[in-house]
Amino acid sequence: MRQKLKYVHRGEIVELADFDPTTTVLNYLRYERALTGTKEGCAEGDCGACTVVLGDLVEGKLRYQAVNACIQFLPTLDGKELITVEDLKSEDGTLHPVQTAMVEANGTQCGFCTPGFVMSMFAEMHTNENTDRRHLNNVLAGNLCRCTGYGPIVEAAAKIATLGAKDQFHDREIVTTALLESLDNEPALHLNWQDRQYFAPKTVDELARFLGEHPDATILAGATDVGLWVTKQHRELKSVVYIGQIDALKTIEEEDGQLIIGAGVTYSDVWDTLTRHYPDFGELIRRIASTQIRNSGTIGGNIANGSPIGDTPPALIVLEATLRLRSKSGHRDAPLEDFFIGYGKQDLRSGEFVEAVLLPLPRKDSRFATYKISKRFDQDISAVCAAFHLTLDSGKVDTIRICYGGMAGTPKRAIAAEQAIIGRKWSEETIEAALTVITEDYQPMTDMRASKQYRMLAAQNLLKKFYIETSAPGIATRIVGEGGLAYA
Numbered sequence: 001m002r003q004k005l006k007y008v009h010r011g012e013i014v015e016l017a018d019f020d021p022t023t024t025v026l027n028y029l030r031y032e033r034a035l036t037g038t039k040e041g042c043a044e045g046d047c048g049a050c051t052v053v054l055g056d057l058v059e060g061k062l063r064y065q066a067v068n069a070c071i072q073f074l075p076t077l078d079g080k081e082l083i084t085v086e087d088l089k090s091e092d093g094t095l096h097p098v099q100t101a102m103v104e105a106n107g108t109q110c111g112f113c114t115p116g117f118v119m120s121m122f123a124e125m126h127t128n129e130n131t132d133r134r135h136l137n138n139v140l141a142g143n144l145c146r147c148t149g150y151g152p153i154v155e156a157a158a159k160i161a162t163l164g165a166k167d168q169f170h171d172r173e174i175v176t177t178a179l180l181e182s183l184d185n186e187p188a189l190h191l192n193w194q195d196r197q198y199f200a201p202k203t204v205d206e207l208a209r210f211l212g213e214h215p216d217a218t219i220l221a222g223a224t225d226v227g228l229w230v231t232k233q234h235r236e237l238k239s240v241v242y243i244g245q246i247d248a249l250k251t252i253e254e255e256d257g258q259l260i261i262g263a264g265v266t267y268s269d270v271w272d273t274l275t276r277h278y279p280d281f282g283e284l285i286r287r288i289a290s291t292q293i294r295n296s297g298t299i300g301g302n303i304a305n306g307s308p309i310g311d312t313p314p315a316l317i318v319l320e321a322t323l324r325l326r327s328k329s330g331h332r333d334a335p336l337e338d339f340f341i342g343y344g345k346q347d348l349r350s351g352e353f354v355e356a357v358l359l360p361l362p363r364k365d366s367r368f369a370t371y372k373i374s375k376r377f378d379q380d381i382s383a384v385c386a387a388f389h390l391t392l393d394s395g396k397v398d399t400i401r402i403c404y405g406g407m408a409g410t411p412k413r414a415i416a417a418e419q420a421i422i423g424r425k426w427s428e429e430t431i432e433a434a435l436t437v438i439t440e441d442y443q444p445m446t447d448m449r450a451s452k453q454y455r456m457l458a459a460q461n462l463l464k465k466f467y468i469e470t471s472a473p474g475i476a477t478r479i480v481g482e483g484g485l486a487y488a
Contacts, residue, residue, distance in 0.1 A: 003192070024071065035084050038115060045227065062176060065123055102117070203246060250262050287377070303323070309449075313336065318387040318388060322358040327352040367470050
């Protein structure tokens with residue numbers, strides 16, 4: 001095992017040892033490297049002021065992605081390239097094209113959030129040349145500006161996309177690729193610091209063995225939840241095992257009429273695939289979080305943390321997804337809806353972890369929809385998330401599956417409402433009867449996101465909305481977003 005973290009910065013390999021493995025990249029940059037352009041605004045991955053860019057190799061090609069440094073643990077930089085706002089200017093002090101565009105568009109305003117916007121635009125410059133306003137709004141949705149002047153910022157982003165500009169990172173792409181390839185051949189990282197340890201296995205078997213010996217270890221994927229345990233709850237994590245170095249958990253395969261999605265696949269990597277097969281699911285992925293969070297967070301993590309307001313489980317449950325669970329003794333498959341036992345409790349045995357999600361491909365005779373209700377339209381936690389899957393036979397309901405998040409201690413199907421619908425004509429009368437019965441399925445709570453009355457009314461209205469969309473498709477029920485996708 002290797003005891004030193006290695007990453008690329010400014011064209012060189014940086015090595016680090018003897019540090020707290022739950023140190024965030026943000027705190028490391030500010031307090032150890034004096035790179036204070038990366039700001040702390042929220043410490044929970046919400047505002048984007050801390051945005052940095054990570055480079056890695058995907059099928060041999062260099063990829064740049066924006067992430068939130070405030071919840072990214074330092075050792076997850078291992079094997080990657082780190083880019084901060086200080087790195088963008090040329091050696092002679094000339095501003096980077098993104099910085100110049102921000103200056104010329106008067107997009108800087110008070111300046112606090114500016115570095116984060118610049119880094120998001122830098123990553124986009126190395127990924128796309130899309131000038132569509134809705135696309136750029138989506139790219140920058142994870143960067144909040146309290147001065148509220150987004151117009152000039154989006155103008156700067158559009159200008160960069162139009163120019164097709166090149167920079168010094170393009171010029172040294174061959175060198176950077178070679179450095180990252182050399183790091184890829186390093187053995188697995190295993191850090192010990194005081195009474196804590198961090199392990200980043202490279203194979204599923206190594207992960208299974210480690211969890212068999214340390215069943216209480218915290219499994220780390222995108223840190224979009226675990227990161228807050230440290231930054232907000234100030235927990236001390238004794239043992240952390242990171243799955244982000246296991247290539248076998250980052251695959252998406254189509255086999256025997258189903259998608260097999262590895263537990264380490266990020267939202268960004270699965271987005272196009274889900275959109276192609278289930279457009280509503282793709283839009284749900286877009287609205288789950290910002291670009292930075294989608295680049296880090298995983299569907300496997302969204303399931304494994306067992307939150308009753310996790311957005312992917314309701315959709316996966318109605319689509320009859322299966323979980324593949326793994327331990328050192330082998331694997332077992334179980335229906336996803338059986339995984340959630342109670343609030344904060346999942347069907348995970350000692351040393352077991354989520355290996356993959358098995359999602360059936362859509363049937364031609366079925367209708368699927370999912371809707372997300374939140375205070376802020378983009379990048380917000382749901383008050384209610386609903387999913388529906390329907391098949392009809394000669395106008396009568398053959399099957400229907402209904403599941404809500406945010407209505408109970410776990411994502412939960414509306415069994416009574418389903419039974420009130422199955423076998424009956426798909427009609428307004430049937431739906432009205434189900435709306436009454438749905439109160440038997442849930443006793444929602446009141447919290448900071450919504451009252452119990454609001455949640456129940458929203459759940460009932462979402463079932464109505466699904467009926468309207470499946471029986472009267474000519475009625476407009478949504479607004480249109482990026483790429484012509486209809487927002488739920």
